[in-house]
Amino acid sequence: MSSKRVSIKDIAKEAGVSTALVSYVINGNEKEKRVGKEIAAKIREIAKKLNYQPNQVAKSLRSGSTKTIGLVIADISNPFFANIARVVEDEARRKGYTVIIGSCDEKAEKAWDLINVLINRQVDGFIIVASEHSEEQIAHLRERNIPFVLLDRHFPELNTDFVATDNFTASFDACKHLIDNGYRKIGLIAYRLDMQHMKERITGYQEAMKENQIALNPQWLVEVEFENLQQEVAYAIDDFLKMEDKPEALIFATYGLAINGLRYINELQLKVPDDFAVVSFGQAEIFELYYCPITYMLQPLEDLGTKAVEVLLAKVKNKETPLTQVLMKARLIEQKSSEMKK
Amino acid sequence: MSSKRVSIKDIAKEAGVSTALVSYVINGNEKEKRVGKEIAAKIREIAKKLNYQPNQVAKSLRSGSTKTIGLVIADISNPFFANIARVVEDEARRKGYTVIIGSCDEKAEKAWDLINVLINRQVDGFIIVASEHSEEQIAHLRERNIPFVLLDRHFPELNTDFVATDNFTASFDACKHLIDNGYRKIGLIAYRLDMQHMKERITGYQEAMKENQIALNPQWLVEVEFENLQQEVAYAIDDFLKMEDKPEALIFATYGLAINGLRYINELQLKVPDDFAVVSFGQAEIFELYYCPITYMLQPLEDLGTKAVEVLLAKVKNKETPLTQVLMKARLIEQKSSEMKK
DNA sequence: AACGCATATTTAATCGTTTAAACATACACA
DNA sequence: TGTGTATGTTTAAACGATTAAATATGCGTT
Numbered sequence: 001m002s003s004k005r006v007s008i009k010d011i012a013k014e015a016g017v018s019t020a021l022v023s024y025v026i027n028g029n030e031k032e033k034r035v036g037k038e039i040a041a042k043i044r045e046i047a048k049k050l051n052y053q054p055n056q057v058a059k060s061l062r063s064g065s066t067k068t069i070g071l072v073i074a075d076i077s078n079p080f081f082a083n084i085a086r087v088v089e090d091e092a093r094r095k096g097y098t099v100i101i102g103s104c105d106e107k108a109e110k111a112w113d114l115i116n117v118l119i120n121r122q123v124d125g126f127i128i129v130a131s132e133h134s135e136e137q138i139a140h141l142r143e144r145n146i147p148f149v150l151l152d153r154h155f156p157e158l159n160t161d162f163v164a165t166d167n168f169t170a171s172f173d174a175c176k177h178l179i180d181n182g183y184r185k186i187g188l189i190a191y192r193l194d195m196q197h198m199k200e201r202i203t204g205y206q207e208a209m210k211e212n213q214i215a216l217n218p219q220w221l222v223e224v225e226f227e228n229l230q231q232e233v234a235y236a237i238d239d240f241l242k243m244e245d246k247p248e249a250l251i252f253a254t255y256g257l258a259i260n261g262l263r264y265i266n267e268l269q270l271k272v273p274d275d276f277a278v279v280s281f282g283q284a285e286i287f288e289l290y291y292c293p294i295t296y297m298l299q300p301l302e303d304l305g306t307k308a309v310e311v312l313l314a315k316v317k318n319k320e321t322p323l324t325q326v327l328m329k330a331r332l333i334e335q336k337s338s339e340m341k342k
Numbered sequence: 343m344s345s346k347r348v349s350i351k352d353i354a355k356e357a358g359v360s361t362a363l364v365s366y367v368i369n370g371n372e373k374e375k376r377v378g379k380e381i382a383a384k385i386r387e388i389a390k391k392l393n394y395q396p397n398q399v400a401k402s403l404r405s406g407s408t409k410t411i412g413l414v415i416a417d418i419s420n421p422f423f424a425n426i427a428r429v430v431e432d433e434a435r436r437k438g439y440t441v442i443i444g445s446c447d448e449k450a451e452k453a454w455d456l457i458n459v460l461i462n463r464q465v466d467g468f469i470i471v472a473s474e475h476s477e478e479q480i481a482h483l484r485e486r487n488i489p490f491v492l493l494d495r496h497f498p499e500l501n502t503d504f505v506a507t508d509n510f511t512a513s514f515d516a517c518k519h520l521i522d523n524g525y526r527k528i529g530l531i532a533y534r535l536d537m538q539h540m541k542e543r544i545t546g547y548q549e550a551m552k553e554n555q556i557a558l559n560p561q562w563l564v565e566v567e568f569e570n571l572q573q574e575v576a577y578a579i580d581d582f583l584k585m586e587d588k589p590e591a592l593i594f595a596t597y598g599l600a601i602n603g604l605r606y607i608n609e610l611q612l613k614v615p616d617d618f619a620v621v622s623f624g625q626a627e628i629f630e631l632y633y634c635p636i637t638y639m640l641q642p643l644e645d646l647g648t649k650a651v652e653v654l655l656a657k658v659k660n661k662e663t664p665l666t667q668v669l670m671k672a673r674l675i676e677q678k679s680s681e682m683k684k
Numbered sequence: 685a686a687c688g689c690a691t692a693t694t695t696a697a698t699c700g701t702t703t704a705a706a707c708a709t710a711c712a713c714a
Numbered sequence: 715t716g717t718g719t720a721t722g723t724t725t726a727a728a729c730g731a732t733t734a735a736a737t738a739t740g741c742g743t744t
């Protein structure tokens with residue numbers, strides 16, 4: 001059995017009417033358009049019999065709306081993004097939209113390509129977890145009047161819609177928690193990134209230290225490059241160990257940093273929390289499963305994702321929707337890795 | 343600055359020619375179609391000036407090909423699927439295709455919805471990581487002559503194209519490895535699933551035991567339900583512990599089972615590998631980061647993914663392509679969790 | 685001058701759907 | 715008989731691209 005797709009024309013022919021009537025009936029406009037009762041019933045019956053499925057591509061061309069949103073992230077194989085993707089997918093589907101996910105590895109060039117492909121595919125809007133140096137792309141979208149909302153990261157100087165975690169407070173809380181538990185020499189491993197969310201994770205830490213009268217030792221703050229992550233993190237920890245004023249607690253500013261840091265700490269046969277107490281950003285089973293479960297700042301992924309979809313779709317429906325900027329609080333999940341200093 | 347999208351008509355008007363010529367030039371058919379040199383140059387120039395981007399939706403409608411493939415998986419937030427998705431995405435993009443990923447939580451109904459949405463969106467083909475009870479859907483696709491390839495799991499009675507791991511051998515090797523390292527009482531925790539890949543993981547284990555003259559204790563083989571996973575795994579381990587002939591080594595048939603199993607083992611303050619040696623399927627940082635790194639069967643995700651795309655696109659280009667069925671070998675990654683029995 | 689041929693360009697149909705506008709028919713009422 | 719109104723249905727253009735077929739023009743040959 002082959003099977004050409006059934007179109008509205010086939011139904012029209014079989015029913016002996018014009019395609020207009022079929023369209024009216026299929027879309028439930030038969031009342032408004034005054035389609036005859038028997039004809040309507042006949043059309044519905046035939047559509048069912050032939051298992052008619054509307055061609056979304058034709059609809060999209062005609063209507064100018066594809067009911068599709070593009071989700072631009074760094075890497076779908078990273079659990080943080082994968083979790084976001086899942087939330088966005090579910091919420092979008094609930095509202096009749098399909099999501100196209102694209103990974104750009106934090107590379108501006110890949111992101112450009114990706115965005116262009118998606119624009120050509122006429123996505124109705126974008127949810128973007130932005131990378132460094134993507135201001136230009138964002139500005140481009142705005143110029144072309146394509147709806148988008150930034151998720152998790154934003155550029156304060158661009159004044160766009162965004163939905164993100166309050167990273168300053170999260171980092172402040174993480175550090176404060178360690179201080180409360182008796183640690184005073186606290187190191188922070190972050191990325192060297194010219195991005196607001198990372199900067200806030202740094203200033204939050206600094207502010208918490210200051211506010212608790214702890215002199216900031218600049219050596220305690222290490223910013224590593226994205227490339228060669230594993231080595232960079234190892235060097236950072238090596239350096240900590242060599243210091244006179246060696247940190248007794250570490251904050252990892254992302255999940256990826258924590259993974260690499262903990263791996264190296266294991267390799268050195270150091271113990272958490274005795275050699276280093278630990279608090280991390282990000283979330284994954286791993287933090288529960290580590291021999292010493294890791295305290296972390298739980299970002300409200302579910303809320304972030306659904307809110308982003310909501311904000312975007314409002315924008316899609318009405319481009320004049322006023323700017324929406326949402327900050328959500330992270331929650332401290334206390335575990336053994338940061339327990340009260342002995 | 344607003345910005346209506348630039349179409350081929352706009353270029354044609356500006357150049358004072360018909361849309362046909364513009365189309366020829368844009369698509370590089372100017373030689374074949376004998377477009378005048380100066381005109382061609384002019385068209386190209388104008389296209390550039392106006393930053394023309396072809397409307398992929400219109401192209402799709404006209405050509406009947408969307409250059410899109412649907413990837414149907416259980417859950418994008420599961421690292422196994424996320425990794426597959428990444429490989430598929432990259433390979434597809436390399437070949438000019440876009441991927442739409444859909445999660446169906448191993449539910450036949452969700453999978454149906456998803457597949458229908460994607461069919462309506464005219465995807466050119468599907469890569470499907472099938473769930474239980476999805477034979478009907480698969481058969482449906484075949485009847486409608488829509489190209490697809492099964493990935494990671496397949497239904498032997500359906501005789502479709504597929505690309506999968508040789509699970510029998512993988513499981514055999516996992517078990518054999520434990521036996522070689524001195525363990526003889528070996529438990530297997532698997533899903534109760536009517537699916538080939540799971541069955542093979544069971545028979546592989548059984549075969550390895552038999553071949554090494556180890557009497558199979560049926561209590562050592564536990565099949566748990568997908569629902570209430572955490573509890574079910576805990577019960578299974580409780581049961582093991584109560585047995586006279588308690589297993590000294592465990593094989594987890596999936597990543598999810600391992601996560602839950604290891605969490606519970608931690609909770610009971612049992613030690614790997616002394617209380618239980620462990621080998622698992624799946625892969626993730628976690629297996630390296632656990633206090634006792636976990637031995638696992640590394641599935642060749644990269645190869646599986648790229649091959650699946652290759653097979654599918656061959657099918658898309660020519661529906662008469664002969665059946666392609668590929669089995670790939672998993673590789674044992676030996677770590678401390680299965681070291682030689684003391 | 686007539687024809688053939690090569691070159692260059694336009695016309696118009698097509699993909700599947702939506703929808704404003706035109707058309708047709710019946711009936712009520714003056 | 716004509717006019718108005720309600721009801722039911724068709725026509726045809728449009729979305730943006732592709733492409734077979736038609737057309738136009740110039741040139742060389744006889």
